[in-house]
Amino acid sequence: MKPNRKKIGNIVDKFNETITMNYGKTHELSFSVPLKWGYFHRYKDNPLLELLKPWYLIKAEFYGMTEWFVITKRTKSMNEDGASYIYECKSLPFLLTKYKVRRFEETSINLKEAANSCLKNTGWKVDHIDSELNTKYRQFDVTSSTKLDLLYTICEKFGATPLFNTENMTVSFYKDTDKGTYKGLWFKTGQYIVDINDIEDTEEVTTRLYPTGKDGIGINSVNPTGQAYIDDFSYFLYPFNRDENRNVIQKSNYMSNELCHAILDYNLIVNEQGNKFHLLLEQQKQVEEKKTVLKNEQYTLELEKQKILDHIEVAKKAGDDTKELKAQLQMKIQELDAKINQIAILDKDKETIQNSISELKETLKFEKYLTDDLKEELSVFILEGEWSNDSLFDETELYEKSIEEMEKRNAPPINITLDVVNFFSCISESHNWDRCSLGDTVRIRSEELKTDVKARLVTFNFDFAQKTMDVTISNGKKIKSDFETISNMMYTSIKTNTDYNKRKIDWENATENFNIRNDRIAVKPDPPIIKGDGTAISHTNNDDGSVDITIEWDYPTSDEDKYNIDGFELYLYSSNDKDEYVFGSKMASEDLKNVKYDKRAAAFTGLPSNKYYTIGIQAYRRVDADIEITQFIGSDIVKSLHPNENPYLPSSTVEVSGNLNGKVNNLYTISSVAKPETPEAGTIWIDPKTNKQELFNGEEWIVSSAGSADSLNGYTTSTLSTPNSIPVRNDQGIIIGSIDGNAEFLGGKLHSEYALSSDVPQMAKGTYVGDGTISKQILLPFTPTHMKVWPVSPNDSMLLIDETGGYTYQINEIGISLVGGNSTYGSINELGFITGSDSNQRGNKLNTKYIWEAYRHVN
Known part of the structure; x- marks a missing residue:
């Protein structure tokens, strides 16, 4: 194909074709084309080489599958086998590396907005975005990059995985956790697996993690232990277990019983x-909030005091009486002193709380619970690691993210490489084709290697010249028994609830200074005005089931200081329950989301x-640091108080136009011939052959399709019931229409005038290529009564098969007869x-083409 996708020709004479497909990244294709082309020992230059540029x-x-690639490299090669051109290609997302990004700076955008901006003018479009991802807003400041790298950066910021449709x-963008659906596919020794390498590399294991955020911030202030690190020794503790009386039930593979007891005792105390x-953090948060209010009031009183002083100076120069002004000044000083005293009391309260936190952290120092001998033993298991994230400027969020990072590092990562039977080339294995896609979770089990893993x-x-394919499994977890799950809960301390921590907001990056002329105004802005009649918030539906929510507000246009602002900061909180939410909790x-001062409406998309x-909504002004140390002065945060908008529920259901795949309302939808073997609770399975739909509730499958169920709410169907509706689905199980009518007539005709498909003779034909295996299953659209199979080769003979077995022709003295019957x-x-069940491989000789005809006769 030319770059405009105009077809030039087909690549027929090729060899060494391989395709490597990578989850969430670009794919690779390579193949070779011979320099000479011809037959019967007459060769000439291969014209294909001039077309492949x-x-x-x-x-x-x-x-x-269909994938588009671009030729990126051509190598001329010659060896003992002959001369050829080797072509190396990359899938079309590679072209995004040729678009340069000099600067991508955004204050607050969601995934849909970021992706659309990144793909602008590239020919690529955004298709599907998991709506959960669009509830997050992120900041960006990227320079000297490519659009492909920027796209990966966007995905990393939002925790998304990109899937390219070339x-x-x-x-399309999916939540990483949702895309890895387990559809019940197993790879086991003796079933698909030819070779397996299960690599357990402890080099990447970390038991003590030091996290750092922006400008080198750490977690000391929010970590209950007061340390700059977090520990997790669960890998070396396993499988230690003890009872309530500290009697050892099972020993650790690595640590002494004494050290295991000390670690578990410490975890219990923490x-x-x-x-x-938690309570101390809550008290500290309340004190800080009160102090913030009092400091703002103090600042206002000091401004009023200065104005009085200015008036006194003017009055003195004018020779006016200053007695009344001095009285006002004295009252203002008294108010100011009272405010300062209130702040001093809060400072003492805060100091008391901080002292209690310090004492608690001193109590929770790990070293206090270890003897010198245990400290020496533990030192062998302290595997230090560092982790930094420059986008985190809040200690609490850094602490939370470091806990998540530690969970990824506390055990060797899953890294399994497999050489498995390429069942994509086997029609008999077609029931597994849709259970094995990039990003899906599969289960690997080898009793010999004691490997039991669910991974992605x-x-x-x-390698299209081979009958096997190489598969890499990663980013998974070992399958845990109930005992292992309970044990792991003992091995680590419970993550501290940090909801009470007062968090920092990097206002310098979260907001825009749209008007530098007001940077010296210290007056607190007035809040925006939201209508209370229920018309402030509205939404529009998107085809993918998501919604765009719009909120409108009013704000005076005035030169008064309290209305002189830079813009508005919008806060979005989402929840699964309808409880009223208080911002800051x-x-x-x-x-x-940040918008400019002249806006009076904003939308949250997808x-x-x-x-x-x-x-x-909060009105704000960016100011100089000597006016306010955070360089941000904001109004109170206001919201709609109408019952239908506090909170706002767009719809109780999800309406989708078009195909629906993946997870909706915590339910997975899978359409396949074979029922998933070990599904997750909430999996909906649709059999495309019968259109029957079943829901797995965690214990059993329940028929959930009224169109195909044997009963509805316990009531069996009636031949006289009316109306009735029969859903019609396509091969993917998607409803594409329905038939309505009564139970006795259809199209104005009685049921006796119709024949069931099972009562009509059927016939089908087709071809296949043998793979040399015994008893190969050939799938047909119906169950046949007779079969004819012709080989397009003298290496095999024609087969006639009926319900008693198969036959072939033999020549005898009288003529031709059948032999077989088994x-x-x-x-x-x-x-x-x-096909044949013995080593003769009748009907399935290797690389032999067969033509078949199938018949179904009705008595």
């Missing part, structure tokens, strides 16, 4: 003191429609027919 496009169709030039730490498929490597769950939203010549089952 660098930067031309390749359309690859394989195993039901056919339609679209990108967990017991956790509530006390991150790489496929197809869970700051980690609040997302911010949000889940079935969540409750609380939206707050499964070695083939057999019939419900799914179609099966």
